[in-house]
Amino acid sequence: MNVFKQLIVSLYSPKDIAATRHQGIGKTILFVFLLSLISIIPSAIYFSNMVTTGVEAAEDMLSSGMPDFEIKNGTLTVESNEPYIQQKDDFTIFLDGTGEMTSTDVELQTQNGFALLKNELVFVADGQSQVSPYSVMEGLAVNKQDFQGLVDSVDASLVIAIPLVVLMIYLFSSAVLFIKVTLFAVFGLLFKNSLQRTLGYRHLWRICAYCITLPTIFFTIMAAFQATVPFGSFISWFVTFLMMYMAIKEVPPEKEIIS
Structure with a gap:
């Protein structure tokens, strides 16, 4: 099953999530990077549009009768x-x-x-x-002409600056997702003990990587519509824990070998 199909089935199928416990760790890591990339699309678009519009607005303001000003002392x-x-x-x-x-x-x-x-x-x-x-x-001393020069410089560098900032957002988002998966896998030890499933931490890490799919995609869609979700963090954790519990429950209780 390729990562895109796994992305879809991870939204609704604890059984398919449980089956990922035996797949290669490289594929799971690739999945987390893909999920991170999808999650930043709304914020990347929003940031790019905001910066571009802001620079254009500053240029219009400076060229359309804005009074002279100076910042000093x-x-x-x-x-x-x-x-x-x-x-x-x-x-x-x-x-x-x-x-x-x-x-x-x-x-x-x-x-x-x-x-x-x-x-x-x-x-x-x-x-x-x-x-x-x-x-x-x-010691700051800035006037309208200095400000206009700064805006022109920013405008000229946007083609480089925006991709760099988006890359930083992506790397930060990926790091956050990996930390979340690692923490959820620790809680997964409690679930596997209560359900009496023979799973190692490595198996739980893989399972948890797919359990975060549903809340991640949901909040990505909400971000795309710029909608605020009350108690968002609580909902995200609750859904992830629920998916973890159901996925671990799908693991057969006997003859599980920890490699």
């Missing part, structure tokens, strides 16, 4: 008496030297964007904000 000075706001698709950029806007205001007004405020830079991604005061960058 930890303070933003703008040649305007009111906040300047530029929106492109679902990405918004704010420029406010009046001190009227706060990071909370920015987070409430956009799901994705960034803001140059009186004393801080605010970056918002998927509704979550990161705030960086200008004061932490001692």
Whole structure:
């Protein structure tokens, strides 16, 4: 059975999952890498679109009447008496030297964007904000022209930067999945003892690698629709434990040889 067929049957068949206990470890490792690759597709697409849209929005803002500004000695000075706001698709950029806007205001007004405020830079991604005061960058002196040069440099490097970041996301995701499989295999020892199945840790590791398929694919689909699942971690662990229990139960209780 190839890894793609195994991916499908692992969504619903504890019996087929149990049968993987004797397959080669290389094939199981390949499966985990494949599962990790599938799981990052929504976030990779979302990240790429967000960065591209953000750079385009910054370029539009800089070329469409954005007032001159300067960040010096930890303070933003703008040649305007009111906040300047530029929106492109679902990405918004704010420029406010009046001190009227706060990071909370920015987070409430956009799901994705960034803001140059009186004393801080605010970056918002998927509704979550990161705030960086200008004061932490001692000696920083940036004006509109410097900012435009930075945006142009970022735009030129996107073709390299985005794949590198996506690769880092993939490697991190793969590491997390391998750690999860390893931990679940430890809990699998409890299940195999309670069910009186003769299984070694190596067999349990293979089984658990396939037991994480259903929750991983489910949350990948939810991420693709940008849907929030309440108690997501609890649901993921519960489903994995349930699949583990049913898969181990499918293992014949007698004549199991540990190699």
